Structures are given as C-alpha cells and as structure tokens.
Amino acid sequence: MTVESQPPRPRLAAGREHVVAKVGEIEPGDHKLVPIGRHGVGVYNVDGTYYAIANYCPHEGGPLCSGRLGGRSVTDERAPGGASLVEDGQYIYCPWHQWGFELASGTTAVKPEWTIRTYPVRVENDEVIVTA
Amino acid sequence: MPVSRSREAAGRAHSEEETDQVSDPAEDVSTPVIDSSVHVFFRSNADFRDHLREPFRSRGIPDYEMQYYGAPDGEYSPLAGTRDGEHPGSDPDLVGEELFEERGVDIAVLHPMTRGNLPDRHLNSAVYAAHNQMLAERWLDSGTYAERYRGTVRVNVEDVDGALKEIERWHDHPRMVQLGVPLQTRDLYGHPRYEPIWKAACETGMPVAVHVEVGSGVDMAPTPSGHARTYPQYFGFMALNYLYHLMNMIAEGVFEKYDGLKVVWADGGADLVTPFIWRMDTFGRPHLEQTPWAPRIPSDYLPGHVSFVHNSIDGPPDPGIAAEWLAMTGKEDMVMYGSSYPHWHMGGADTLPGGLTARQREKVLWRNAAQLYGIDVAAPVA
C-alpha cells in the first residue's frame, strides 16, 4: 500500500506523514526522538514492532521519552516475592515521576482513563513512517 | 442505689450555644438514630474477675485506665450515670435510660473496652472472652433494653487461633453484629498474619471495628515522634493512627483479596481521610507497580470497605461548608453517628456538624449504620 492509496480519513484524524527513519536505524529496544509537534515524538522499536508516542508526559509535562522502558508487574504466586514482570520493554516510564504508559496504546493497566496520545507507525519501502 | 448524674458539664465537647445558633431545617427531620459506638465495661474489678476462669482469674491484669494518657479530670463524662462504686458504662439499665429514653437513640452498638494489649496472648484472649461473655449475658440476652442493644465481639489479633474460636463462639448470636480489634498493634493491619480474622469476618458477614484499646498494655508511644506532653496532642493524634492501618491495608491488597471486608474506624477522624486518600492516589500512580496485589487506584477501595464512627470533635466548624465537605471523598456514606458514651467527649446527635443536608443527616444518624450492621429500624422502635 502506498501513501497515495490511503483511503480518505475523517478530518479530525487527518495527520501528516513523516518519514522518521530507515528500517534498521532503530534497534529493537531502542528509540529515536523525532521533531514532530511541539515536544517531539519518540519512535520505539519493540521486538520489531514500531510505536510512536508524544515526548510529553500528560502529568506534569516531563520529557517522557527520556525515561526508561520497562514492563508491568503482576502477581505471581509461584515466584519468590509473589510478583513477576511481564511485557518487558513495552512500557515507557516518565523520567520525572515514573508514570508508566503502554507504548502500543498509550494507556496503563492501573487507570485506563489516563491514556495519552500515540501515533500510527508503519513501514514502507524500508522507511518508518509516522502519521501525526 | 443512688444515681449520680451531673448536667453542669453539658456539651463539653461542643458548646450548645454553637449548635443552637445553626438554623438547620434538616434538624427537624425525624429519623431513626443508631448509636454506633457505646463503650461498655465491667462494673468493677471483682465483677470482672468473677467472669474469668482460673488459671487467669488470679493473674495480674491492668485496670481500664491508661498510664500516661488518661484525660485530666477524668476519662468519663459526668453526664454518664453511675451507681456508687461502679464503672461508668457498666449498667445496662442506666445506659439504656440515657440513650433510649433521653437521647432518642433507637439502637445502640456496644463495644466492650478491655484492659490493654497484654503481652501474654493467652491471658488477653481470656480477658476478651470474659468481656464478650459479660456483654452477651448482661446486655444482649437479658434486661429492659436487650432488644435495643447490639454487640461487638472482642477478638485478640495477637492470638489468631483464639480469635477464630471466639468468632466461632459468637457469630451466630443474633445480636452480635461486629468484631472489635485494637487500634494499637505491633504490625499494621495489612500484614498477612491477620488474614484469617479478615476471612472469618467476611464469612460471618461481620464488620471489624478498630478502636483505641484502653488500659495499660504493651503499646508504642502514641505519635511518630514518641510521647506527647499534653493531653490535647495525645488526643489529637491518637485516633489518626488509623491512617497507617488504612493505607497499609490498601497497599497490601487486603480489600482486593477480601472483597467483603468492612472496617470501621471507631475513634473518628474521617475528616483526615480526604487529604490522605488524595495523597495516596497521587502517589499511587507511580507506586502501584510495586504492589500488583492492589491494582486499583487507592480511593477505589474506600466505598463499601471503610466506615467511621463520628467523634464529637469531627467536622468543620462552619455550617456553610459541612454538607460539601461530608460529600467529598464519599464520606457521607462512611460516617456513622456514635456517642462514644461514656467517654468525656461523648455527645448526642447534636454533635454532628451543623449544615448537613437532611439526606446526609439521615445517612449519618441511621442509614449508614443500618446498612452496615443489617439493622432494620425503618420506623422508630416504639
């Protein structure tokens, strides 16, 4: 599918296409901060799947994408300590207050209504393209 | 026997002028009244020991009084009727006359005060059992007002097996409506060692009331900075210790695991739950990853799990904001009127803050406790 053949989208969802990287430029587990919007957008490669999320924490405005990737802890009765980490690398934690957001959805298991903006990413012809 | 009753000290906790000035149409609404915290005692040490079996009867046991923190001029209100030489709150007829005939209370939930957190858990369980026995036979099963009384089963959290036996012994009693445990503990109530008691509470449908244990036991100093030099500081802080328990129970997932558990903070202080649960929520967002056993935002665990007995010092002084304040954090569904009779700060329904709505007064005086304890007083008992 090419950019030109995209079906018409609703006006509110309209976004510009940004070629942000070549495939291979962002290693799995790594990210690239690209100058989209006022605060930039972080483009993440999680095991070959790309995600894009605003570099702005909705809590106090911290630089979200300077934070660490992590997972989500769950109860695990078999594990010493009773908890395990799952989905490691699929959450970004803000470097200021450690609020975590799932890269794929911008949401959190704790409180789904605290969802933040994420952007569609796709790969075409060796290029990583963000619609924002 | 002569009855001494002094009216001079009326309204020590809240001046009557203050409440009289509040013109509140809600005051006129007639509603059933449940007094959710009336403190009962043995008549005397001899009476107490009569209810103890050996080998405990001959043991050394502290009095009801507290070593450093008894209220100056007396722990009990002069309004509480006593017979010569007997402990206030020990005579079912006198207490009933005061509550039901003079104060317009319909149902009273009785909470036996005991003798301090004793280090010998066997002895303490025997002390609790004696109080429960006295409560049942003297207040709930016989006497003029037995139908109006409900009881609290005191259980020893330092003796979980003993506590379970005591629950087993009483939970079928038709007028025993809740369990009673001390506010002063060695571990917070989120600790898993208490879980069998919470489980039994859920299984028997009994709420758990937490109240300051009177008497001189093995308690820590009452504030996080150690001892208080004045009674007002002690009294001001002591009840607030519930916040340590509540926040720990939330973080430890107690309410997640025991969905039917209902806790009553029986020394009041509901006003403080608002700022502290805001703090718990705000700080919860980043910390919940450390406690996956309590996955919800902390304030979600309050409704249906947490109640407070109103204390006569509680509530804002300005009637213009009382209704709004009680609505915040859902406190209007948590607070239950309770007199704390016969303690010095005991008070009638007039110690509720002025300015509550009729609906709120109805909840606080009646509906919240009726629902929690399953007390059916749709119409005032004749």
Place this chain on the structure above:
Amino acid sequence: MTVTQIHERVPAPALVPVRVVDNDVHPVPKNGQFLDHIPEPYRSRYFMRQRFGETITYDAPDYDEAKAMRMDAFPADGGFPGSDPEMAFQHVIMEAGCDIAILEPGSPEDIRPEIATARAIATNNWLDAQWLSGQGNWHGRWRGSICVAIEDPEGSAREIERWAGHPYMGQILLHAEPRPSWGHPKYDPVWAAATRHDITVACHLGRGAFDNHPRPPVGWPSYNHDFMVTYSLLAANQVMSLIFDGVFERFPTLRIVLVEHAFNWILPLMWRMDAIYAARGGDVPHVKRKPSEYVYDHIFFSTQPLDYPEDKLELTRSLELMRADKLLLFSSDYPHWTYDDPTWVLKHIPEDMRDAIMFKNGIELYKLPESVPPIEGQRRVF
C-alpha cells in the same frame, strides 16, 4: 549531556520582578568536595574511618536506576543530580522559570548528635563555598539554608549564630524526625537563636536510615507508597506539639515552614485542633489562642508534593477553605523524582492566590529582593 556555559556571565542592568520563589532545591556535594569541610576531630576519628553505603529502606520506583531522582538531572560527568550548580541553574532557573531558589541540602541525622552537628557544619561550609559565595552563584539566584542538627540543640544554636547575617543564607533548615516532638523545651535554644536573628526555620523530611524514620505507633508501613503518604502524619503531630506545648507563646516571632510534608491535611487538622481546644483548653493553660490562629501566624507549607483528587475542583475548594494564600509557598523539590514544575503548580492555584503562593510569601519569609537582574532566555512562568 554536557552543560555548555555559553551565556554571558554579566547580568544586564535593568531589573525584572521576581515572580517565582522556589523554596526547595536540593544540592549535593560532588565527590571530594565535602570531607575537608568536616571539623576535627570528627573528620579523622569518624568520617575518614567509616564506610557509608546505601541505606534505602523504602524505595521509590526504579530506584536502582533512578535513585529517587529526576532521571534527566544526572550530570554527564557521572555525578549525582544536584551536584552541578550549572545544570541546576539551567533546569530550575532557566527552564522551569524559578527566579530565586532556596537550596536545601540534606544533612543526615545521626544517633550521635555531635556527629550530626559536625555534618551540618561541613554542609554549611561546603554550600557557602560551592553554591553561595563563589562562582556557583554568579547569577545571584541561589539562597542557602543554615543546616542544623536539632537533636543537638546547643550545637544548632551555635551554628545559627555562626551564619546569621550571611547575605545568601535565607533560612535555618532542620529535619522533622528527631524525637520527641518540637514542643519539648529542650529545643528552645534553637527557636531562641532563630528568633534572635529573625530567621525563618524550615523543616524538611530527612528520610534517613531506619532509626531516623518517623516511628509509626501501630506498625511499619510496607512500601514507599504507604510510607510516604503517612509520613505527613509526622508533620501533623509536630504542628500539634508546637501549638499545644506553647512554643509560639514562648517565641511569638517564630516562623516555621514545613517543606515536603504535603499540606491538604492542615485544613481538617485546624478544625480538629480548634475543637479539641474548645473542649480541653483547660489542659493547656499556656495556650492562649485558637490553634488555627497560631497556624496562620506562624506556620507555612511548601506546595510540593501537590496532591489532588480525581475532581480537581475539590482541590480548588480545599485551597479556598484553608486560605492557602496565607499558608503556602511554591516549591519544586528539584532534582528529586517528586519534582513539581512551577507551570504545572500554577494551573492549580486560584488566580487571586497566585502572587502570594508563587513569590510574595517567599519574599517576605526570606527577606528576598522583589526584583532581580534579568537573565536572557529565562522562562517566565507567568
């Protein structure tokens, strides 16, 4: 990241009004900066012979990596957040837009008061040399704190005397945890020295090793979450001790700023103290006024941590009810992970309270200039 110092170090001549005073920024010594400042014999006998390790007991999220810091505040040279005056200047003054910041170094408590005082002396000497009087304060925007170890009241008074009159020392700083609470007369030398020189006293939480934690009377919290939330009870108890023990009657000009203890609890605590005073004033004849009046005349709170409910209008209402413009000072807590950005804090403050909270109260309490030379490129918050 390397902090490149490209700006002109000569302030422009015209002045701009101070619009944000930040009363809580935490500098720390760079490696090797501290030891020489410790007085003998403690330096040789103790500090040079003792290995200091991590003492964390209640850990913030991702502690091993983030160390409870803003992760973007780690300097590129491998130092600790708050160790580089230039980076702090960039973050706090230039980017966040605080015009003047009060520096509050940590000077840990100790089980030996003389060791704590030796540490405080060294902290003050180091802060003056690196941040206040030298090139570290080329812009003149830093103010310091005279750190004292209140567990050593006489040593604290000597340290206050040593620094009183220093042009950049804005306040006295002590920790909230030493026992007993502050109404005890043993601390009077500290309040006497502070009021003799009319210097505001700030009280920050110490969060030191276990022995210096607040000691919860009913058991220990499990997690940093419930630990930090209930930490505020320490300050609530200190407020009650200061008032009911009559400290403000003994020292009528004493001003106390409670830093990082949260503040929403002061509203219901004032009601509580006033109600207790109305009922039990006779127990504390040395207390002459309603407790809330002492709060308004003597006690201030930092805005950080700004806790809020789901419905932020309730926070607004709480600020109005407590008359927050009389009680609050903006603070950021940079570079700690609980940092509050001034632009974000400002959004929560009713407009008619903004000036008081963001700068006026700070200017008054710390005798700060009302305007400062501008620095090109500095953010203006409002």
